[in-house]
Amino acid sequence: MPTPRGKVEIAQDQCKGCAVCVDACPPKVLKLTTVLNVQGYHPVQYLGDGCTGCGICFYACPEPGAITVYKWQDEESKKQKAA
Numbered sequence: 474m475p476t477p478r479g480k481v482e483i484a485q486d487q488c489k490g491c492a493v494c495v496d497a498c499p500p501k502v503l504k505l506t507t508v509l510n511v512q513g514y515h516p517v518q519y520l521g522d523g524c525t526g527c528g529i530c531f532y533a534c535p536e537p538g539a540i541t542v543y544k545w546q547d548e549e550s551k552k553q554k555a556a
């Protein structure tokens with residue numbers, strides 16, 4: 474598992490369970506759940522570790538607003554600018 478350099482948040486009720494992001498994620502840190510969301514789909518969840526913040530899942534996802542990606546490097550840059 475690569476060093477975490479970011480994280481991803483899934484708005485599970487926006488997800489249609491198409492698994493495009495699961496296949497697109499290079500470190501394979503996304504998986505489909507077995508629960509149903511309000512739309513009747515099995516939404517994706519983040520395994521909680523290993524996200525690089527690359528953003529590939531965000532660009533691959535057909536549902537606007539389903540995925541938010543955070544890059545730790547950006548957060549560190551902001552902290553450095555604020556300091």
Ligand code: SF4
Nearest residue numbers: 498524525527528530
């Ligand atoms: S940002 Fe990249 S590493 Fe993180 S979950 Fe999305 S595709 Fe995977």
Ligand code: SF4
Nearest residue numbers: 488489491492494534
């Ligand atoms: S690509 Fe988007 S809609 Fe499809 S499973 Fe991933 S988060 Fe859900």
